[in-house]
Structures are given as C-alpha cells and as structure tokens.
Amino acid sequence: MDLSILGYQFMQNAILAAFLGGVACATIGVFVVLMGMSFIGVCLSHAAFAGALLGVLLGFDPLLGAFLFSLGTAAIIGPLASRGELNLDTSIGVLFSLMLGLAFIFMGLMSGPKTEMLGLLWGSILTVSRTDLLLLGIVSAAVVGLVLLFYKEIQAVIFNREIALAVGIPAGFILYGILFLTGSTITVSLSPIGGLLIFSLIINPAAAAYQLTYSLKKMFLLSAIFGVVSGWIGLLASYLFDVPSGAAIIVASSLIFGVATLFSPKRKVKRWKAKDEPSRVL
Amino acid sequence: MNDSIVKIERAVVSYREDVALRDVSLEVKRGEFLGVIGPNGAGKTTLLTLINGLGKLLQGHVWVLGQSISRGSVNGIRKKIGYVSQLQNIDPRMPINVREVVMVGRYGQLGLFRRPIKRDHDIVDRTLELVGMSHLASRPIGHLSGGEQQRVAIARALTQEPEMFLLDEPTASLDWRAQRELLELIKIIHEYQHLTTLFVTHDLNALPDICDRVILMKNGVIWGQGKPREMLRTDILSQLYDAPILIQEHQGKQVFLKAS
Numbered sequence: 001m002d003l004s005i006l007g008y009q010f011m012q013n014a015i016l017a018a019f020l021g022g023v024a025c026a027t028i029g030v031f032v033v034l035m036g037m038s039f040i041g042v043c044l045s046h047a048a049f050a051g052a053l054l055g056v057l058l059g060f061d062p063l064l065g066a067f068l069f070s071l072g073t074a075a076i077i078g079p080l081a082s083r084g085e086l087n088l089d090t091s092i093g094v095l096f097s098l099m100l101g102l103a104f105i106f107m108g109l110m111s112g113p114k115t116e117m118l119g120l121l122w123g124s125i126l127t128v129s130r131t132d133l134l135l136l137g138i139v140s141a142a143v144v145g146l147v148l149l150f151y152k153e154i155q156a157v158i159f160n161r162e163i164a165l166a167v168g169i170p171a172g173f174i175l176y177g178i179l180f181l182t183g184s185t186i187t188v189s190l191s192p193i194g195g196l197l198i199f200s201l202i203i204n205p206a207a208a209a210y211q212l213t214y215s216l217k218k219m220f221l222l223s224a225i226f227g228v229v230s231g232w233i234g235l236l237a238s239y240l241f242d243v244p245s246g247a248a249i250i251v252a253s254s255l256i257f258g259v260a261t262l263f264s265p266k267r268k269v270k271r272w273k274a275k276d277e278p279s280r281v282l
Numbered sequence: 283m284n285d286s287i288v289k290i291e292r293a294v295v296s297y298r299e300d301v302a303l304r305d306v307s308l309e310v311k312r313g314e315f316l317g318v319i320g321p322n323g324a325g326k327t328t329l330l331t332l333i334n335g336l337g338k339l340l341q342g343h344v345w346v347l348g349q350s351i352s353r354g355s356v357n358g359i360r361k362k363i364g365y366v367s368q369l370q371n372i373d374p375r376m377p378i379n380v381r382e383v384v385m386v387g388r389y390g391q392l393g394l395f396r397r398p399i400k401r402d403h404d405i406v407d408r409t410l411e412l413v414g415m416s417h418l419a420s421r422p423i424g425h426l427s428g429g430e431q432q433r434v435a436i437a438r439a440l441t442q443e444p445e446m447f448l449l450d451e452p453t454a455s456l457d458w459r460a461q462r463e464l465l466e467l468i469k470i471i472h473e474y475q476h477l478t479t480l481f482v483t484h485d486l487n488a489l490p491d492i493c494d495r496v497i498l499m500k501n502g503v504i505w506g507q508g509k510p511r512e513m514l515r516t517d518i519l520s521q522l523y524d525a526p527i528l529i530q531e532h533q534g535k536q537v538f539l540k541a542s
Contacts, residue, residue, distance in 0.1 A: 034376075152392070152397070153389065153394065155382065155386070156386045156389050159376070159382075159383060160370065162336075163365075163367075164389075166334055166336065166360055167361065167386060167390035168357050168358070168360040169389055169390050170357065214375075214377050214378075214422040219377050266374075
C-alpha cells in the first residue's frame, strides 16, 4: 500500500479533523444514546444545515448561521424537554420538519452553482480548512473538559433527571449544557462531516460502546475510540476505493456498531441447567 | 414554627385546567411519621412535590426546614430531603452500578466542582450495609429486582443525611415479601435516624403501623386527619375511596379488604 499520501498537508489535516470530530461527536453521542435524545440530534443537525444554507444565501459566514440555528433550536427544545410539557417527540418532529422545509426553501432561492450547499450536505473532510480545524479543536476540548468537570452531575442526570433534581443537582442547567454542547459540536462538524451524515457519527460509536460495557466511564472512552477509528478507517477506505469520505466514515461506524452488537456481553443469555430449576412444593 | 419542620398555608397547585391541590394547609412536626392516603388523583404526590420544591405553587406559602420555598432556597432545601418515588423502569443495560446510584445522593451535598472523598465513600458503604445491599454494590442497577432497586433508592436518599424523608408509593408494584421487608426497613430507618417521614400510598395495607398521624386526601383537599385508630375506620375509608372497605384484625394488625 502506498502511504506517501500521508505526507500531504490536506491528508494530515483530514486525519486530525477525523480525530477531533470523532472525539467530540462520539462523546456527545453518549448523552444522546443514554438520555434517549436521538431525535433531538437529528433535529439539531438539520437546524445547523438550514442555518448554514441561510448564511450561503445571504452572504454571511455559513458557520455563524449554523451556530445560531442549532443553538436557537436547542433553546426551544430545552424547556420542552426539561418541563415535560407538550409531547416532546411531537414538538421536535414539528421543529425538525420546519428546519427541513427552511433548508429546501433556502436551496430553492439560491441561484447559480450549488457546490457550497452540497459541500454542507455531504461534508468534505479532505478539504478541511485551518479555521475548521481550530474550531473543531476548541469544541472537542470543551466537550471533553466539561464532561470531566461535571462528570458526577452528568452521571446523575443521565441516570434519572427527576432524582438528580431531588438531591439538589441543578439538572436543568446540566441538560441545557448538554444541548448547547450538542448544537456546538454539530455546527463545527458540519463542514468536514456534512449535515446529513454527522448524526451517524454521533449515534453509532456511542451505541456500539453501549453494547460493550456497564461502566459509564468506559462507555465515554470506548465511544471516543470508536469515533476516531471510524473516521480513520473511513478516510483510508475513501482513499483506497475512491468513495466519498463522509459516507465511508459513516459506513465504518455502522460496521463497528454491528460487530459490537454481535459480540455484546449484554445480549448473552445465561444457559439454563436442570439444577437451576426452583424446587417445587406442589 | 418551633418544632414544625413543614408548614403549608392555603396552597393551591394547578396543572393547566386541573386543580391538583385546593387551599391545602398542613403542619408537620419534627420527628413525626405521617401517612398520606387517598384514591388516585387525590393530590398526594403533589403534596410531596410542594415540600421538595418540585411542584409549582399557584397560591399560598410553603415553609420547609424553617425556610420559605423560593427559587433561591429550593436547591439548598432539597439537599436535606431524601426523596424516594415508586419503582422506576430502569433499562437493564444502563451503565451505572448500585454503588454509583447510591453515591448520587452525596452529589447534591458536595456541590459543583467537588469530587467524593473518603468520607463520602464511607457513608455510601455504611448505608449500603444498612439496607442490606453491600453484596450487590458492583451490580448494574438495572439487573436488580424491584425490591432491591427500592432498597437502593432508600440508600441513595439516606446518603444525603436528610432531615426529612419523603416516600411516594415506595412499595407500589412490589411483591408481598418485598413490600413487607421494605416497610420494616423504613420503620427502622425512621426510628434510628430520628427522621421526619411522609409516606404516601393509595394502598391501605402498605401503610406502616408506626404512623403518628394519617392525612386523608380526596379531590385535592385534606379530607380528614387524625390518629390512625380514629381515621382508619370502615365508614370513613369507604367514603374516602367511594368503595365499601372492610377491616379485619390479624395478629394484632389491621388488614384492609375491598368488600364485593
């Protein structure tokens, strides 16, 4: 195998972006998987996509648009999730469809070539800019740092939000923090990973880690490892088979999930033996 | 207010169109064991949530542990109240073990940015021993039976070193043996830890016999209150539950039956 490609700056940037994006997305994924917020993640990634398109349409930084839209949506979802009022799934469904509708309107209003729009949709880790890398680095460091700093509160909120609140933990503040981090991670991953594909990189590594451990610390660690490995395998496959990098990353993460599920100790059923049978009185 | 640990004055709580509590006033004395009974939807749980600040007060005033419940005081008050709800549906694959769940009770006391130290671990060890769960400390919480999970919930509440214990149908959906064992444990804890306990149940047979006072709730009001022997009578309970109820004595204990 010719590995001279690794000597190129664009490939080194891509490897670093896959590392940073993998860590941030997979760490966020642990919250999303354990708190049953999968749909929230989909909604936020589409909001970021719509916001970025608005930026392209009106001529301001797409990243700013993505940031405002995803955090704005998180700010609407937060109180709904926290108060338990309205049906959360229904409310998120309405927001999700609104974001998708807005994205299509913004696309329809665009004139000329739609290369930049397609770039946001599919992502292009091989052309990641220095700014993208810097932002990914900042958000990844913030995600890991905040998880370490608020680990005990996060653990309590993941276990049961009502109990966390009842023992005096500011559970609402932690929930909003998690949504804010999710929105930020999605925003900075939009350009390298892509609006449509980012969600798999959030869910799959965490879902794979969930299959393998009963320890939350190990789950965070395994999820981050799977996220990074997915990114690197995807990049390699993209180079070897000349397929889109974002899509290859997602297929790699899905394969890791499949293998983890196959070998999951949580799926094993204890073999029944005759001596296990309880004694009968009658 | 001298020996009152809770004082509720003319409280009104409403969830959208439904009024859950109507003009409810109640005083609880330090060290009291209070049983709160009544049919479903009577406002029993809402009464508890008023005390730990999880409920929204529309009118009236609530003082707990000498402090008026407000946005500023509620977090501090919650840290001193152990709260156990009815059995929760826990995912058996949840990556949290028994010891970690019990430690959650210490987290509120510790506050932000502080990690558990030896003292916190010692408290968790002692409490796990008290509720008879030491041998299951490293098991995933979702692998425990309903009765064991409730013991863990009690341990978690106790590690807060609370002044008050709020129990919201803790024996609901447990089998008879687990119910009996849990009630024994609650009695022991109340007596030895000198707590003030509020025990909510719709199931009359789950009411501990050490109740000092019984509160009868119906349609969001306190419908009656008094000593157990005065309140737990066939005529009163039949009216409270809108169903004929019989009481029989068995080995010195009252057993409540629904008459057909």
